[in-house]
Amino acid sequence: MTKFSDLDLDPRVLQAISEAGYETPTPIQAQAIPEALKGRDVLGIAQTGTGKTASFTLPMITLLGQGRARARMPRSLVLAPTRELAAQVAENFDIYAKHTKLTKALLIGGVAFGEQDKLIDRGVDVLIATPGRLLDHFERGKLLLTGVQIMVVDEADRMLDMGFIPDIERIFQLTPFSRQTMFYSATMAPEIERITNTFLTNPARIEVARQATTGTNIEQRLITFTPTRKDRTFTEKRAVLRELIRAEGEACTNGIVFCNRKVDVDVLAKSLKAHGFNAAPIHGDLDQSQRTKTLDAFRDGGLHILVASDVAARGLDIPAVSHVFNFDVPSHPEDYVHRIGRTGRAGRSGRAITIAVPADDKLVKAIESLVKQEIPRGALPEGLDLAAAGSDRPPREDRRGTRDRDRDRSRGRDREPKKPRVEEAAVPVVVEAVEIEVEKPSAAAAAPAAAAAPAAAPARDERREPRREREDRRDDRRDRDDRREDRRDRRDRREDGPAVVGMGDHVPEFILRSFALPERPPADDSAAFEEEAPAEQPVHAEEE
Numbered sequence: 001m002t003k004f005s006d007l008d009l010d011p012r013v014l015q016a017i018s019e020a021g022y023e024t025p026t027p028i029q030a031q032a033i034p035e036a037l038k039g040r041d042v043l044g045i046a047q048t049g050t051g052k053t054a055s056f057t058l059p060m061i062t063l064l065g066q067g068r069a070r071a072r073m074p075r076s077l078v079l080a081p082t083r084e085l086a087a088q089v090a091e092n093f094d095i096y097a098k099h100t101k102l103t104k105a106l107l108i109g110g111v112a113f114g115e116q117d118k119l120i121d122r123g124v125d126v127l128i129a130t131p132g133r134l135l136d137h138f139e140r141g142k143l144l145l146t147g148v149q150i151m152v153v154d155e156a157d158r159m160l161d162m163g164f165i166p167d168i169e170r171i172f173q174l175t176p177f178s179r180q181t182m183f184y185s186a187t188m189a190p191e192i193e194r195i196t197n198t199f200l201t202n203p204a205r206i207e208v209a210r211q212a213t214t215g216t217n218i219e220q221r222l223i224t225f226t227p228t229r230k231d232r233t234f235t236e237k238r239a240v241l242r243e244l245i246r247a248e249g250e251a252c253t254n255g256i257v258f259c260n261r262k263v264d265v266d267v268l269a270k271s272l273k274a275h276g277f278n279a280a281p282i283h284g285d286l287d288q289s290q291r292t293k294t295l296d297a298f299r300d301g302g303l304h305i306l307v308a309s310d311v312a313a314r315g316l317d318i319p320a321v322s323h324v325f326n327f328d329v330p331s332h333p334e335d336y337v338h339r340i341g342r343t344g345r346a347g348r349s350g351r352a353i354t355i356a357v358p359a360d361d362k363l364v365k366a367i368e369s370l371v372k373q374e375i376p377r378g379a380l381p382e383g384l385d386l387a388a389a390g391s392d393r394p395p396r397e398d399r400r401g402t403r404d405r406d407r408d409r410s411r412g413r414d415r416e417p418k419k420p421r422v423e424e425a426a427v428p429v430v431v432e433a434v435e436i437e438v439e440k441p442s443a444a445a446a447a448p449a450a451a452a453a454p455a456a457a458p459a460r461d462e463r464r465e466p467r468r469e470r471e472d473r474r475d476d477r478r479d480r481d482d483r484r485e486d487r488r489d490r491r492d493r494r495e496d497g498p499a500v501v502g503m504g505d506h507v508p509e510f511i512l513r514s515f516a517l518p519e520r521p522p523a524d525d526s527a528a529f530e531e532e533a534p535a536e537q538p539v540h541a542e543e544e
């Protein structure tokens with residue numbers, strides 16, 4: 001078996017990895033490091049958890065050991081798709097390079113430009129960046145990429161999902177042709193294949209076994225239920241999730257809840273909080289300091305439930321997560337493997353519980369065919385009354401409790417409890433009647449009602465009706481918002497930038513047409529031309 005000492009790494013790197021407690025190189029390290037040290041391009045087909053970060057960081061540190069950084073001209077560049085992944089690479093670099101004098105800068109969105117500018121001005125050996133922020137610095141004239149000797153692209157398939165490929169191509173073109181490239185992707189989509197064919201030279205292709213099997217130390221369960229009404233799916237899934245978390249009790253020391261859409265991440269986190277859970281969201285639209293704070297709190301145990309999107313949570317190295325809840329069945333089967341792989345790490349046991357509705361059947365089948373096993377089916381938590389779960393609002397005590405806790409927290413007096421309080425575990429799913437606010441009928445409306453129901457108070461069902469209707473409307477609105485958000489997400493990924501705001505979702509077709517300018521009329525009759533020309537002009541410039 002290969003040992004680190006066989007790999008020709010800088011002795012200072014060897015010392016750092018032995019201090020980190022690594023004994024033997026992982027397969028991707030054993031194969032990629034010797035090739036990289038020879039100066040060859042490397043194409044690594046591997047995903048998080050395989051030790052791929054060290055497979056490019058260790059040879060990079062060794063190769064950069066000689067030479068000095070020049071102002072504004074980083075000697076190497078690592079591109080990662082998300083801020084968290086870039087920050088994680090930077091942390092790894094700090095560990096492995098601690099006995100060297102190499103310098104690094106981390107260029108990620110959400111962090112002020114000033115500090116980053118200062119570091120780059122002084123000159124850095126390693127620049128770790130997300131593509132957008134790197135190009136921002138470049139365009140502001142703060143950075144030259146002509147000194148890059150080694151360039152790493154990490155998680156290229158995620159870059160593709162996020163629409164970063166044009167940025168990556170541009171960055172490749174800004175670096176010298178003679179650079180060494182190390183390129184990592186978990187899958188080789190045709191677009192990724194094209195990029196590697198274009199920008200890598202005779203790469204050593206190293207593929208490590210796909211982790212398409214799920215760890216045996218992860219206990220999986222699939223809970224399928226049929227919503228009472230289609231438009232209540234989101235609301236009832238939230239009720240199911242709450243009961244599932246409560247049913248896990250003390251065993252759930254912390255958990256990540258995955259949603260397919262980032263708009264749901266926010267709504268779900270708010271809803272969980274309102275129900276007394278210690279939950280917070282993480283997704284790409286939150287500002288960096290908020291994301292870092294949330295992740296730190298989750299790592300330290302101060303946050304019990306992290307509600308996340310795939311992109312935000314992909315590749316995050318959080319060692320002790322007891323539970324993963326899939327609020328949605330992931331649309332890409334590989335994401336199921338990534339998601340549940342957040343638990344059961346480093347030999348610990350973990351639980352992964354997936355909530356599904358009958359419409360998810362195809363997705364479930366796709367996952368089961370990928371992982372080559374059937375996900376064991378589980379039942380809905382006992383006592384869960386879906387029909388009564390139509391309301392998503394917490395019981396009054398919980399609402400008051402949350403407000404009080406928020407106030408205490410803002411006064412710096414309190415931290416939220418790490419897990420749902422014991423009494424919450426016993427709180428059944430909210431029954432609508434608990435939270436009915438009696439609406440004051442208008443005088444005209446009150447008269448017939450009083451005649452029909454001479455009793456002092458109207459019957460419960462009569463009072464419940466308006467709330468139900470309001471909730472139905474709210475659900476409809478939310479569904480519309482979700483669809484709009486999805487469309488916006490898709491538009492934002494397009495190269496032509498976000499759509500113009502102001503016309504709603506419907507843009508009349510004529511607005512999208514180009515207009516031809518008329519040929520310049522003779523000077524003397526221009527006034528008359530301006531009057532008449534518009535009606536005569538052809539609309540399609542391209543067709544002329």
Ligand code: AMP
Pocket residue numbers: 021022023024025026029047048049050051052053054317
């Ligand atoms: P990565 O795939 O780069 O995200 O690495 C996953 C985890 O494996 C990280 O926590 C690394 O610290 C750890 N790791 C990387 N290489 C080794 C190794 N050779 N031995 C033990 N742990 C490692």
